[in-house]
Amino acid sequence: MSRNRFNAYQDHGIGIGLRIPHYRHIFSRKPVVDWFEIISENFMCDAGRPLAVLDDILEQYRVVQHGVSMYFGSATAPDPEHLKRLKTLVRRTNTPWLSDHLCWGSVDGTYTHDLLPLPYTWEAIERTVERVRMVQDYLEIPIAVENVSSYAAFTDSQMTEWEFLTEVVERADCGILLDVNNIYVSAMNHEFDPLDYVNTVPAHRVAQIHIAGHSKYEKYILDTHDHPVIDPVWDLYARAIERCGPTPTLLEWDEHIPTFDEVHNEAKKAQRYLDKHAGVLAESAQ
Amino acid sequence: MNLETLQREMAAAVMAPLTADEDMRSHAPDGRPMSEVAAQFIAPNSRLTPFERLEIYNRQYWFRVLNALAEDFPALRAVIGARAFEALSIDYLIAHPSRSFSLRNLGSMLPEWLVAHPEFCTRRHRLALDVAKVEWAFVEAFDNAERTPLTLDQIATLDAHSRLGLQPHLQLLVLEYASDNLVLSLHKEHMKGASEAGVKQEDGPIAPVQLPRLRRRSTWVAAHRLENAVYYRRLEREEFLTLAALRDGATLGDALEAGLAQSSKPGSRQPALVQSWFTQWAALRWICAQDIESLLNN
Numbered sequence: 347m348s349r350n351r352f353n354a355y356q357d358h359g360i361g362i363g364l365r366i367p368h369y370r371h372i373f374s375r376k377p378v379v380d381w382f383e384i385i386s387e388n389f390m391c392d393a394g395r396p397l398a399v400l401d402d403i404l405e406q407y408r409v410v411q412h413g414v415s416m417y418f419g420s421a422t423a424p425d426p427e428h429l430k431r432l433k434t435l436v437r438r439t440n441t442p443w444l445s446d447h448l449c450w451g452s453v454d455g456t457y458t459h460d461l462l463p464l465p466y467t468w469e470a471i472e473r474t475v476e477r478v479r480m481v482q483d484y485l486e487i488p489i490a491v492e493n494v495s496s497y498a499a500f501t502d503s504q505m506t507e508w509e510f511l512t513e514v515v516e517r518a519d520c521g522i523l524l525d526v527n528n529i530y531v532s533a534m535n536h537e538f539d540p541l542d543y544v545n546t547v548p549a550h551r552v553a554q555i556h557i558a559g560h561s562k563y564e565k566y567i568l569d570t571h572d573h574p575v576i577d578p579v580w581d582l583y584a585r586a587i588e589r590c591g592p593t594p595t596l597l598e599w600d601e602h603i604p605t606f607d608e609v610h611n612e613a614k615k616a617q618r619y620l621d622k623h624a625g626v627l628a629e630s631a632q
Numbered sequence: 633m634n635l636e637t638l639q640r641e642m643a644a645a646v647m648a649p650l651t652a653d654e655d656m657r658s659h660a661p662d663g664r665p666m667s668e669v670a671a672q673f674i675a676p677n678s679r680l681t682p683f684e685r686l687e688i689y690n691r692q693y694w695f696r697v698l699n700a701l702a703e704d705f706p707a708l709r710a711v712i713g714a715r716a717f718e719a720l721s722i723d724y725l726i727a728h729p730s731r732s733f734s735l736r737n738l739g740s741m742l743p744e745w746l747v748a749h750p751e752f753c754t755r756r757h758r759l760a761l762d763v764a765k766v767e768w769a770f771v772e773a774f775d776n777a778e779r780t781p782l783t784l785d786q787i788a789t790l791d792a793h794s795r796l797g798l799q800p801h802l803q804l805l806v807l808e809y810a811s812d813n814l815v816l817s818l819h820k821e822h823m824k825g826a827s828e829a830g831v832k833q834e835d836g837p838i839a840p841v842q843l844p845r846l847r848r849r850s851t852w853v854a855a856h857r858l859e860n861a862v863y864y865r866r867l868e869r870e871e872f873l874t875l876a877a878l879r880d881g882a883t884l885g886d887a888l889e890a891g892l893a894q895s896s897k898p899g900s901r902q903p904a905l906v907q908s909w910f911t912q913w914a915a916l917r918w919i920c921a922q923d924i925e926s927l928l929n930n
């Protein structure tokens with residue numbers, strides 16, 4: 347189930363985000379890691395050390411690209427230079443699929459560099475679908491759109507976030523990067539049951555799963571990627587695996603980054619859910 | 633509200649400056665109460681008003697862009713102090729919000745903008761201009777393109793009418809102080825990265841750093857990259873002027889004339905001097921064939 351046309355039928359296992367504070371460890375110890383996710387924007391330059399580092403990583407590890415500024419939901423068109431550079435990088439990394447967020451963040455050529463939520467409207471669906479299709483056609487690889495954490499809801503919204511996501515991916519015929527931490531954060535901020543979300547997303551389109559930690563404030567939760575994964579998020583992960591089967595899984599840790607081993611060990615906790623799922627399957631086969 | 637209007641309204645609100653206490657301002661830049669602006673498109677929940685929900689994004693935006701700028705200009709921040717640097721950054725980002733998908737380009741207009749804005753660094757304005765230039769040159773030298781350089785043999789075949797190109801990562805700087813050394817001593821070399829999270833970083837010291845007494849002294853510097861590391865290299869004035877003329881598209885003959893016209897170096901020593909420049913430039917891989925764009929312009 348997890349191997350599907352949205353992740354190029356790849357069984358990637360458990361990866362972590364490639365982050366600068368870990369470079370020394372990675373190059374000196376060469377740890378065994380199933381795969382690394384890179385932030386595309388950090389490597390969309392012309393030359394220099396970022397690309398040299400990337401080439402070294404590519405020699406030894408599998409890499410999947412994850413973007414933070416394609417803004418599939420922005421009403422104004424993307425910068426052609428952005429697309430061109432992204433395609434150059436795709437050719438370099440040979441990423442089997444590419445993900446970015448179901449959000450917006452720029453308007454009229456000005457960038458907020460944030461992942462801003464969309465109003466869940468038919469107009470937003472049309473715009474987003476058009477953009478995803480265009481990017482997918484241009485890059486010629488499968489695209490997965492990721493659900494974001496959000497702190498605001500719009501008066502214009504006509505449906506739930508999971509209905510919106512489903513509509514977009516079905517119409518654009520693309521994959522989903524299901525971030526179960528983001529589902530949890532948004533569920534708390536918008537007062538819905540996160541299981542309703544996980545239980546209804548089209549499982550056959552889930553190309554990849556993100557897990558991460560967050561920060562809780564008095565009146566809201568912020569998606570800070572600076573903590574271990576909490577139990578309720580692991581529960582959502584377990585349910586997602588139950589529905590989707592073993593799926594390429596990635597732990598995001600972006601602030602107050604601990605040692606490589608700490609991050610990697612946290613990610614590898616996902617294995618017990620994958621094993622449990624495999625056990626259930628084996629049992630039912632007998 | 634259609635999608636485009638909503639995004640324009642929300643982006644304007646998110647990018648509006650915060651109060652001194654890092655809260656969202658009560659009024660939008662156009663004078664409307666921000667609570668009304670927010671309620672136009674944002675729904676409340678049981679704990680937060682539309683204003684408070686929008687405020688989360690307003691703060692995230694500023695924390696993120698201010699962090700990014702501080703990462704690119706750590707020496708400027710140290711020279712004028714963290715508080716002045718933040719005030720400067722806010723005014724700069726209001727004038728020049730990001731126009732690029734990458735935060736890498738956020739500070740590209742800062743050295744130029746700072747010329748007309750001495751108010752953030754009165755006592756050290758000229759020095760601050762230098763430092764901003766040196767730090768931005770680092771960003772450009774760090775990851776700009778590298779073209780195939782000409783070899784010394786190829787350079788030997790050139791004549792006075794030849795036009796050349798310089799490496800895109802090579803940045804030529806005229807400074808009023810020897811601020812390249814100052815920046816180096818204040819710079820902890822680091823690489824930058826984008827992430828999904830927008831959180832506020834811990835603050836460093838607020839006050840400007842103590843500096844040794846710096847005397848004004850015209851200084852010519854090349855920031856460039858060699859084997860993926862960025863270096864600042866001092867140039868002689870004549871050498872700088874020649875390179876600058878080449879970069880601007882002058883023929884080799886004209887560039888050398890521009891470089892040596894006001895030189896105090898005796899004419900008899902000039903051929904040897906020029907030869908030593910080219911030997912060094914070739915070793916540093918600085919000299920390329922003219923690129924197609926400038927060929928078309930000429």
Ligand SMILES: [Fe+2]
Pocket residue numbers: 492525528556598828
């Ligand atoms: Fe994520």
